[in-house]
Amino acid sequence: xxxxxxxxxxxxxxxxxxxxxxxxxxxxxxxxxxxxxxxxxxxxxxxxxxxxxxxxxxxxxxxxxxxxxxxxxxxxxxxxxxxxxxxxxxxxxxxxxxxxxxxxxxxxxxxxxxxxxxxxxxxxxxxxxxxxxxxxxxxxxxxxxxxxxxxxxxxxxxxxxxxxxxxxxxxxxxxxxxxxxxxxxxxxxxxxxxxxxxxxxxxxxxxxxxxxxxxxxxxxxxxxxxxxxxxxxxxxxxxxxxxxxxxxxxxxxxxxxxxxxxxxxxxxxxxxxxxxxxxxxxxxx
Numbered sequence: 590x591x592x593x594x595x596x597x598x599x600x601x602x603x604x605x606x607x608x609x610x611x612x613x614x615x616x617x618x619x620x621x622x623x624x625x626x627x628x629x630x631x632x633x634x635x636x637x638x639x640x641x642x643x644x645x646x647x648x649x650x651x652x653x654x655x656x657x658x659x660x661x662x663x664x665x666x667x668x669x670x671x672x673x674x675x676x677x678x679x680x681x682x683x684x685x686x687x688x689x690x691x692x693x694x695x696x697x698x699x700x701x702x703x704x705x706x707x708x709x710x711x712x713x714x715x716x717x718x719x720x721x722x723x724x725x726x727x728x729x730x731x732x733x734x735x736x737x738x739x740x741x742x743x744x745x746x747x748x749x750x751x752x753x754x755x756x757x758x759x760x761x762x763x764x765x766x767x768x769x770x771x772x773x774x775x776x777x778x779x780x781x782x783x784x785x786x787x788x789x790x791x792x793x794x795x796x797x798x799x800x801x802x803x804x805x806x807x808x809x810x811x812x813x814x815x816x817x818x819x820x821x822x823x824x825x826x827x828x829x830x831x832x833x834x835x836x837x838x839x840x841x842x843x844x845x846x847x848x849x850x851x852x853x854x855x856x857x858x859x860x861x862x863x864x865x866x867x868x869x870x871x872x873x874x
Contacts, residue, residue, distance in 0.1 A: 592633045593785040596653035599625070599638035603770060606678045607657040611636075614792035633785050644773075645670055651775045654782050660768040661747065665708050673786075674772040674793060677800070683708060683766040686759040687743040688736050693762045699723045699743065705735035706745035715765045733757040798872040803846050806865040811836050813860040820855045822848055843869070 595611075598604040611618075611634075618629045618636060625638050637653050644656040645666035655673070661683050663672060685704070687693055696719055705726045706712050716723050726741050733753060735741040747768075748754065751761055772793070778786065809817050817840065818827060827842035840861075849866060856864065 591779075591781045591785065592628070592635045593655065593782055593789065594635045594637060594653045596637045596639050596644045596647050596656035598641040598644070598658070601641075603641065603657070603659065603679050604638070606770065610657075610676065610678070610793065610796065613796045614789065632789075634789070642666075648773055648775050651777070653775075654778055655772060655774045655786060657770055657772055660771045661708065661711065661766060663771055663773055664766065665710050667710055669776060670773045671776055672771045673774045674790060676770040676772060676793070677797060679770040681747050681749050681768050682764050683711060683745060683768060684748045684761045685743055685745050685763040685765060686733075686748075686754050686761050689755075689758055689760040691743075691760075693760075696721060696763060698762075702742040703740070704743050704745055705732050705741035707732060708745060711766060712745045733759060795871045795873050798874065799869040801845055802843050802869055802872060803849060804841070804867040804869050805844050805849065806839060806841050806863075806867070807856065807861045808832060808837055808863040809840055810860050811838055814838060814840070816859050817856060817861055820852055820859060822852075843872075 597607040616629045616632045616634060618627050618634075627636050628634070629636070637647070639647060639653075641658055641662055644653065644658050645663060645668040647653040648656045648670045649668040657676065659679060659681070660672070660675075661681070663670070685699070687698070691698075699716070699721050701722060703724045703726050704712065705728050707727070707729055709725045709727045712725055716725075726735065728735065728740075732744045732746045734757065735744055737758065744759065745765060748761060754761055774786065805821070807817075814829065821827065821840070821842055822844060827840050830839045830841070832839055846866075853864070
């Protein structure tokens, strides 16, 4: 069977989370240890460790069939590749920022101003879409210092917590793009490689679904069963097992963690007791 070649960032948080995802999908492979390529011992996959900015080109040229990159890298590259799955980790945002003492009253502030960024394509498109006539100064690193040295009136850069902006005397004023890790693919995979990718996607989606949901167990008086079932959103009809205590049952179901916190008080008021919420390792639908 042909091997699916997947490119991931060679170091950093995105690399660590990408490797963790593949391991959760059951793939076994040697720890990188400085290697630029490794193979899974139990799945037809080769992993290429590359600079994140190079991954879109490698995928477009079919050197790697798929890659894991930030959505910001995908959009900035403007390569002919396709997002096949959003991965729900490494969330960040691409934002505009100005010196904290600036009297900022809206996006029109940037008309006839200079803005430094490592993302000229994304920012240029954003300004055009919003009718802003600004000069985009392209720099590859240390974007935050640009206003302080007189290179630009503001910047556009990746923001996670915002602490780097604050430490450089800047304040965030507009969100240009919300980004997360995405799985991208070459647009012309052959049938055999596509089949392997489909198998990997099945595993990824099972892991993703498990992360979003929890297994819930609770005890309920039988005379409150229907009410509690009505409160509790689940996949399908919940499993109900009789308890040794007469007139009581154990109810088992699956629920999204977010919804659980919205309804916990309702469950308790309806008579639910001994509520357990348990992580799910994999979830096959």
